[in-house]
Every structure is written in structure tokens, then in C-alpha cells.
Amino acid sequence: MIQAVVKRVKSIPEAFEKASGHSGPLYYLAGGTDLVCKAKDRLLPPALWLDISGIEELTGIKDEGDSIHIGSLVTHTALSEHPLIKKYAPALSDAASQVGSPQIRNRGTIGGNSGNASPAGDCVTALYTLDTTIHLECPAGPRSLPLEKFFTGPGKTVCKEKEIITGFSFPKKEGARGCFLKLGQRKTLAISKVSLALSCTLEVGRLHDVKIALGAVAPTVIHAPRCEEMLAGKELNDSLIAESGTLIQTESCPIDDLRSTEGYRCKMTGVLMERALKKVALWK
Amino acid sequence: MIERQVSVVMSIVGERVVRVDAAEKATGRAKFIDDMKFPGMLHASVLRSPYAHAKILSIDKSEAEAVPGVYAVCTHEDVPGKNRHHVVTDDQPFFAEDVARHYGEAIAAVAAETRELAEYAVTKIKVEYEELPAALGLENALLDEAPYVGGEENIFRRYKIRKGDVDKGFDESDIVIEHKFVTPYQEHAYLETNGALAVPGSVGDMTVYGTMQCPFYVLHAVSDVLGLPQNMVRIIQAATGGGFGGKEDVPSLVAAIAAVLACKAGRPVKYILSREEDLICMSKRHPAIVRIKMGAKKTGELTAIEADYKVNAGAYVTLSTIVLWRGTVHVAGPYRCPNVKVDAAAVATNMVPCGAYRGFGTPQVIFAHESMMDELAFRLGMDPLEIRKINALCVGDETSTGQVITEEMGMGLMETIERASEESGWAEKRKKYSNQEGETRKGIGMSTFLYGVGLGAGGNYMARAGAHIQVYDDASVLLAVGTAEMGQGMKTVLSQIAAEELGCPLENVSIIMTDTSHVPDSGPTVASRSTVVSGNALRDAAMKIKAGLYAAVSKKKGVPPEVMESRDGAIYNRENGKMLMTFGEAVNAATGTRKHLAAQGWYISPNTDFNEEDGHGNIYFTYTWVTQVAEVEVDMRTGQVTVEHLTCAHDIGRAINPTLMEGQIQGGSSQGMGYGTMEEILYDKKGRMLTTSLSTYMIPTIQDMPDVTPIIVEHPYKEGPYGAKGVGETPLMGIAPAVTNAIRSATGVPIREIPAKPERVLKSLEGEEIL
């Protein structure tokens, strides 16, 4: 049995009001696709669940001039279909379209994907390549920080008690290219064994603003800084692609687990790197 | 004896009628045990061993018993009858006694007002264990220093086949090859987990509802565990959400626990396993190691096959000896070979007892023999299709057990090979794929096999079945049979057979869930046997009823019964084709003259035999013949395999309902593909299962499913109802080697261990010699 008292809240102040009257474990409930599973597997203590899925101000994708803002309740389905995301964050729409199954994509949210803090989180991996800022709010007030500073380990974040993820924003770049590639144990409904997101721009055949993130190969999603640096400003050709595929294999520290092995994961970062670059080279 | 009737015109048999249970299943009205409730019903939870092997020093249940809302806490000491699950031997206890022999073995159980309360109370049972060294894995259990689990030096049972002289056969051959093959566990992953609901009666009797394939096995188990005579136990099958073999023997364990609790509490007890519990302690397909040596002439003819087949049986014998037997007699495949030597052993380990799963010990050996046939073809520079045609059994040939294949059995092997290869475009594709470059490559591979229908000589004494037909005076017809509907469509096929035989409209017929109080012991619903045995039992009953109808019609119309025939909902004069009466009118006439329009049917399968000394015998009354072709695409850099198309030709004698037959082929293909490419159970070093959910135990999704082209081949079996044989298991069985042979065709690299997951395929591609 899931031991939880679920209370629905309509606004952030109401959430804080209910939260402050409560001592003991508290979870915010968005789509529930991680939270309910964990509770069913008895991985959570009995707790108060504040259902935030009805909070209007956490929804929506907005163009804010220089940047795009994504509310934490935006679902994977919405991310994969939204024209602004497709245009300015192709890696993110690509990642969102590969999460779980249609049912999971309809329910699961980008806030939950971050709150869950899995190193295999597909949207988180894509967000790493966008210079993303994560916006948080607790009863003491709001704060914002680079997404990379948010995660500290598997399932671990710097989120304070009662803090809500309100949204994400990233700077708009014209001519953004990017993609997300993942390998799972089957074609769908599969957690990534290894994944790679790439965002960049390409000007007269040269790569700029190169951001690369790897999922499921370290305690958190990580960047591939050596590759990012090596590729910056370079002409995108076959030898560069091959070089990057070799270099990136030095940038992760995967483990053996039920889904795959260290050796395979490491090698696959190289294959995914090459394929991602080929994909952006053929951009239409 | 059933009258042989193969070539009559039929109106219901062979039709694609809608499943008789389609509406109830699609609308959610079908009653599964979780939908059932009884006044005062309690819920059960079971304490299971956290160790693979441990002495049980003491069990203290006092704290659990003191939890308010708990009505019964049971251990082996509370078993009123025998604490032994009888399958082949009596070694498995329902509740562990002084030793727990596998992770997840039942130790104690609680019945309480709610499931949550029962689960909580279980944590209050205090057990003192002394952990013992465990034999984990087939090869480990055979080491000298391995702890003893059971049988003779950890071997529960051996079988052998000796035919001809293999040494001579290898001497006469131009080429000899030898390889080792490894196959994994496979979990059934039925939609509905195991469960039972035991309801005590007013006179000390017990009724058990459950999800199951073999109601009579459960009858025996409940009668044994409660010490009740069989006439005080009634087993009623609830709607059953899939079985695939996983509800053959283990429902007896589940029902026995529910029954012991219900008996002690004096209230109905429902026990439904969680998915995690079900994965941990219910049966699986046996992991196996098969070593095969084959000799052949340059021209491809086999001269000798020598095989060593070992299965990991788990901690108790359960069905392992018969699983092993079935594998043993199928090792040589559907091929003509004068010299065969097989040695097989079921190995005891401190792991979950393995049992039945579609194919019953045979997919393991098919993987081996079909990989070997491709190896031979490769080494001889032959087309894999040709080498199979050259060696395929024909009418008049002997199998490895010396059984001569006859026309009467229904022999369509060659037709399956030809139609599967033609339909799949074998020749062109092989040519096209012979020289590929690039990161993704396509391949095509095949497998061919035979499969004995029915229990065969391993279960001769159970090879019979009963059926009951009752005709009401409004001409509606009620059927009861002893085999079980578990989603495979048995109720529909048997309704078609009964309607055809009675000559009544299909709409008149309904069939009840299997109930042991209605029909005598009909053996298990396994081995692809229901259509043949229950179908024939129904025909037997239907003929008795027809005798009553014909007598009544004869009296009214003055036509002798001998010239009558039933078809299309009426009785006709066969001589002039004139209709005499509709089925309804005949029923009216018969009830008016006090005819007995209810009958029991009984069918005994033809005898089969097996000589333990040399493995010779006429071991099955008929065989299903199958050829499966797989087309794959391999990603050479990631090792990922996409199965793109499967072409599956099955000679099943006669398709009573082609739609259901195709459904079997589609579903079985998916399970076969999972077995070959992704499904894997993992344990930690202490023998604790790690893949305890369907998010870690991977089965194919609809997105992984390839297109499947089913091909129905019909070489009728003379004894089968309307010529039918069986199809329940074969669709799964040869997919794995067809896929790995296709991988080889794409990449040139053989895969000798399944599942062919990307990590493994990539290692092979990189030249790592894995086996």
C-alpha cells in the first residue's frame, strides 16, 4: 500500500502554507510517474504528498525575448511538439519524444524529470546542452542557478526542504541544431543505458556553441568538456567526427548494472558522439 | 474409439469465428480471482526465505499472531495433511521445514483482514536462520566442492538415447563440428500473476478458485495438503490471464497455502502474488547448456549427432525430469541421422525451481541444433536451406528414438520449409545480403524443428480427457471440459468442434470454466494437447447425444438413423440430401420421447512408449512440424539487433480457427524474440534475484515486434479432431535460432549464447571468442 496523504494545491502560496503546517517527509507530486513507482516499491517513507499538478503558474512554454521559459509542469508530449522547443532546443524535443511511452510522456513532466535526479533522465541530459537555468522557490523566496549546480548525485539535488522547481530557462540561439540519442534495452519503454545530447550552431561549416551531455555514465548527467572544447570552431568533417568519437570515451565513468556494462557504455559514448555530429551535419 | 472423419464438408470448423470469450474479456466482465469477493474474506501474505540456502533454526509467530486483524499464521506445523507437493516426486514442501533451499521459498503465511495488514504481520514473524553455502548455477552445482542440494550428487535425473554407433558415424563423416550453447532463464510474464482463493465449506470441504492451467493438479495438491478426500475438494478455474506453462505446477503451491490458511482461519482466503513475488519464486524456463557434436558428409547428409544436455532444475524436482525428457528426445531435431547419442541431466541448484514454459525443455535444444545446422552449412559452403532439405525427415524415416514417421501422423515438414522460404524470399535475400558494407547490415536465417504433441511417453498414464455435454430442451448446449482456457482460445475451438459434431449452430453452445466437480481428471492443459484430447472427448459425447436425437427423428420420420448426418444446424438424410429436422426440432422430438440428452465423453490417446535403456520408442502420437524464418538488421557498431520480419510456417494438421491459430503464431513469436534477444534474469552473488520487476526483466513491447507472416500448413492427423494437431507452444520455439542465424547471415559471426543482447553481439563482432 502506498502510505501517503495526498493534498491538492492550486497555487505556490497554498503549497507553502500546507507544507509549513506539516512536519515529516513531504513530496511534491507532478505527473507521479516516478513518485508513485517508488512508493509502490516501498522506497519512500509515509509522507504528505502535495499535488501541484493544478498550479497554473507552473505550466506553459514562453518566449521571453532573449530566452525561452519552460514551466516545471510541462509534459514530455508538450516539449516534443512545441514549435519554440523544436526551433531553439531540438535536442530537448528529441529527448522528450523518446521518454517511456505515450502514456508516460502525457503525464511525466520536465520538473519531475529533474526532481527525480536520475543520471539517466533524458530531458535533463538535453537541458545540460542548453545553458539552462533552473528556477526554484521556497517559502523564503525564489532563487535561480545553473542546472549543473542543481544535481549532486543519483536522486540527489540541492533542493531545500519544501522548495519547488518552478521552471527552466535557456538563452535563445538562432540556427540552433542538436539531437538526442539513446540506447535502451528495447525500442521503447526503456531507461537509457547510455545517452548523448548535442546542441550547437554551424556557421559556414564550422561548429560553434558546442554543448555535449552524457546520460547514465556517471552519478549525474555530465558534460563532455574535452570534446566540447576540441570541437569548438572546427570544421565539421569525417576526421573530426572520428576524433571526437575517440576522445569522448575518456570523459565518462560508467558502471556495470542490470542494464549494461561499463565497457559497453564507454564505447557507446563514442558511437553516439559520431552519430550525433553526423546528424547535425545533415541538418535540414 | 473415435470414428475417423477427416474429409467431410464442414461449416464451423475451419471458420474464423469470433472468440466466444471476446466480449467478456474486452468489456472487463470476465471474473479473475481478484474480482471475486466472499463474505468474511481474508487476504494472505507469505514470508519467503531471504537466503538461497539456510537452516531454519526456529520460527516464532507469536508477535504476528498478536496483530489485531490477523486470523491465521501458518508454517509447516499447521499443515493438516501432507506438507509435500507431489509432481513427479515428493521432494518439495509447501512450507519449508528445517531447511530453505532457494531464495524466495515459502516459510510461513499470514491471513488477515486486509492485504496490507497481512504484509505487515509477515514482518513480525521471527525466523532464526543459519546461512549455508549455496550451489548457484548449473556448472557450480556439479563441482566437487559444491554443497549438496538433492538427487544423486546434485543430479535429479538422467536420460539417454543410444541409436546406431556414433563413433562409426563420425569416422564415416567428412566433417565433424562441436560447440557449446548456453540458454538463459525465461519468465512467462503473464499479465495476471499467480493467485488462489480458498473458500471453506460447511461440511469440512474446500473450494478453491484460481488462475491455473491444470485444475486437477490443484485438486490433488489441496486434497493432499488438507488431508481431505478428493470428493471434498472442488477446484474452479477463474478467468486466467495467461499461463504459457507458468501456471502448470505452481498454482498448486499457491492454492495449498491459501487452503491451509482458510482451513485454520475458517474463512475464505485470497492469496494473490505481487509481480515481484511472482518473479522471484514462481517457475521459469530452465537455463541450459547444450554441447553438440555433429558429423556430416561433404554432400551435407548427417552421419552422427552426439549431445550432452544439462538443465538447471533449481532446488526441487517439480517438472524437471519430464522437461529434461522432452528435450532429450528432441535434441536431434527433425533430421534423418542413423547414429545418435544423447546424455541429459537435470542439475539441482539452490535456485528457483524451474518448470514448464511453452516448449518444455525443447527451445534450448532447438537453439543448439539449429545453430549447428547453420554451422555445418557454413563450413560446407552450402545454403542453410539446402542442408535442411537434404536431412529433413520424410514419411518412412525414423526419428532419433526410432519412431517411424507415417502419413497418418500428418507430415508436412517439407512443405513448411518450402513455403516459409518462398514466402520470405529466402533465395533473393540471401544473395542480396551476401556482400554488405556499412554500419547496418541485414540478414536472414531459419530454423526447422519438430515437436511432439501431447504428453507422450513421459506422461502416458495421464493421456486421457473427459468432457460433458448437456442439451437443454430449448436446444441450447452446455459444455464442460477438464482442460483450461488461459487465453489461448481453447473455449472457442472446442465450442466449434462440439457445434460441428452436434450439427447445431455455434450460437447455441456455451462452455463453462473448468470445474473439477463436472468432469473426471483430464490431465493438464499443457503440451499443446487440449484441442486434440478435449476435442476428441467432446466428439465422443456429441456422438452419444446424436444417437438419442437420431432415434427420435427416426421414430417421427421413418428414416433409419444410419443414413442421417448432422450439419448446418439440422439433421439430413445423407442419401437424398433432404433435411429431416432442424437441430431444435430434433431436440424437441427427443425430449418429448424422454431421451437422455446429456453425455460424458472420454478420450484415450494412442499408446506411446519409451525404453529407458536406449531411449527408443514411439514417443508421441503425432508431431507438429515447423519452419521459421527471421530477417534482422544489425547495427555493427552498437550490436543492436532489430528483428524486422518473421515468416512462420506450422503444420498443425488442421486449423480449427485460423484467426486463433495466427494469434498463437504472433504471440509466440514475440516471446521467442524476447527469449532470443533480450530477456534475462540476473542474480547477485548470494543467489538473490535482481530482476524483480518488469522494468528490469525486459520483454518485447509492440514497438519491438516485427511483422509476422503466419503460414498454415495442413497435413491432417488421422486421430485428431478434424485432423488437428497442436499449436500452443511451437510459435515460440524456433525464433531464437532463426534470429541468431540471421545475425550470422548479416555479420558472419555465430552467436552461441542467448539472449543476443547488444553487449554480447558487439563482443562477438569484435572477435571475442565467447564460447
Ligand SMILES: Cc1cc2nc3c(=O)[nH]c(=O)nc-3n(C[C@H](O)[C@H](O)[C@H](O)COP(=O)(O)OP(=O)(O)OC[C@H]3O[C@@H](n4cnc5c(N)ncnc54)[C@H](O)[C@@H]3O)c2cc1C
Ligand atoms: C514506465 C516508465 C518509463 C519511463 N521512461 C523514462 C525514460 O525513458 N526517460 C526518462 O528520463 N524517464 C523515464 N521515466 C521516468 C519519469 O517518467 C520521468 O522522470 C518523468 O519526467 C517524471 O515526471 P513526473 O512529473 O511524473 O514526476 P513525479 O513522479 O511527479 O516526481 C518525481 C520527483 O520529482 C519531484 N518533483 C516533481 N515536480 C516537482 C517540482 N515542481 N518541484 C519540486 N519537486 C518536484 C517529486 O517530488 C519526485 O521526487 C519513466 C517512468 C516510467 C514509469
